[in-house]
């Protein structure tokens with residue numbers, strides 16, 4: 001069984017919700033990422049989404065855009081993400097890792113080479129923001145045969161037909177985007193989220209997790225109550241940006257600050 | 272064309288793209304999920320309207336009475352004599368209302384927006400010509416209008432920025448990435464995702480996700496249809512060659528498309544060579560790029576070995592873009608169209624050359640087509656004929672040119 005499925009099975013036995021944390025590879029410096037990944041787990045994250053920096057991250061709001069820019073400035077790239085996951089696995093063989101990014105860096109590496117390296121590094125899932133099912137057929141088949149889950153997004157604008165189509169192809173869990181907007185946007189509407197998540201859950205056995213607009217314990221809890229888990233991104237990245245701003249280079253400082261955010265959300269979820 | 276390939280003979284160019292927006296391996300719809308719904312809506316609206324006589328009649332009326340079509344096909348006699356070769360004709364898109372071909376597509380898309388009932392339009396712009404065209408049609412239809420423009424372009428096209436403001440549009444400076452057209456497009460996409468319920472995106476070129484490349488091509492093809500008729504009426508023949516500059520490629524595809532099936536007509540798309548293709552500082556993805564995915568479609572791109580899009584350079588803001596419309600990528604691979612480059616200096620000297628021999632001041636984008644056509648014409652015989660898409664006038668570039676000449680206005 002894939003680590004993602006195992007993770008959700010464990011959580012459901014413990015009657016807990018998934019906390020999925022997003023950081024960008026190499027943000028703000030290369031040596032920060034690995035300690036941060038371990039810290040995310042230690043402070044209560046169940047799954048890590050590792051953002052692959054891209055020059056044109058069209059789905060991101062300003063906070064995560066800047067993170068991509070910081071990472072690109074120090075030359076972080078997809079190849080390094082794959083070796084980093086391998087290093088992570090030396091001391092953590094349980095936590096699922098999902099690479100989240102855009103199509104072009106993966107196409108440039110080549111689907112086959114990417115999957116080969118992702119398999120060696122024990123990457124568990126891939127989320128390609130700009131690769132909807134229609135364009136994902138080839139990639140999806142290749143991922144499936146390598147037991148790597150292809151995570152898809154659904155949005156408030158997704159029609160019933162669309163939800164059926166996407167859930168049929170989806171692996172791991174379904175990522176429901178809580179609002180029409182980019183990452184880091186505000187206005188979460190719980191009623192609307194509840195309606196959509198409920199509908200998606202009726203179409204698939206996969207867990208449905210909600211991202212975009214989850215800032216803190218309160219919003220996380222509200223969303224977790226009506227879904228299988230939450231994705232937190234901009235709230236973490238914003239803290240990293242603040243420290244980067246002060247030219248901080250000590251990983252321990254980043255670990256400390258981010259751990260506090262995650263612990264808060266974890267305890268709100270477990271209350 | 273001697274090497275008109277077998278493929279080209281059997282292709283029905285009017286049937287492209289396929290239903291998923293693919294031109295062979297190019298095009299398609301690489302967008303985040305939120306936009307799929309809006310693109311589906313647009314696709315079905317356009318499918319319903321494109322053969323609707325009433326819709327077409329409205330477009331025809333606007334093109335005739337508001338834009339001033341048909342634009343003349345003008346024989347540049349003095350310049351032809353100077354160059355000494357093929358007869359050179361200019362398709363005068365510079366004479367359109369607002370001064371470039373961009374209005375042809377802005378009119379059509381704004382009419383689509385009207386049918387959707389959305390009250391707000393957004394657009395990206397590089398040279399500002401598409402921004403001005405969009406602001407113009409928005410003013411006419413009473414729509415709220417936001418234009419995204421890179422900070423660097425705001426500086427070098429300041430006259431157009433002011434025009435947009437006069438027309439009631441809000442110009443939003445984009446400070447991310449290379450601060451040019453590519454980044455303006457990113458920001459427009461982000462805005463659209465955030466306001467998809469009440470906002471219509473009027474895209475400036477034949478790029479973006481399906482159905483935009485097809486819609487823009489079809490609206491712009493009025494240029495090629497007119498040029499074909501005008502050529503036959505004025506000379507009794509089809510042209511031997513067509514030349515157009517290629518940024519995203521809308522003025523080129525609009526001129527080329529109605530001629531694609533005419534095997535005797537050669538076509539040249541002119542990309543921006545910037546400081547020279549060998550320097551890497553240019554905007555010529557079809558000459559020096561590889562296929563990849565950006566801005567919702569698969570096409571030739573300028574990128575590094577990690578798949579990151581790299582910064583481009585061109586003296587002309589409207590060509591300063593690392594991608595190109597997917598249909599051009601397909602036409603390149605088919606060998607139906609030749610894609611060539613002209614560098615900054617060559618474009619500048621063509622700018623002076625046309626201005627001084629014909630009394631027509633071209634846009635710096637257009638000057639790239641002029642420079643190539645000059646070389647091409649010289650290599651052809653006097654019984655042959657070239658049509659250049661004179662895509663826009665140079666008023667917007669006067670400050671840039673003056674600065675190059677060391678004059679402050």
Ligand SMILES: Cc1ncc(COP(=O)(O)O)c(C=O)c1O
Nearest residue numbers: 400518519520521522589662663
């Ligand atoms: C006059 C003119 N020509 C050409 C272009 C390039 O665009 P395209 O390649 O879509 O025709 C522009 C773009 O701003 C323009 O203003």
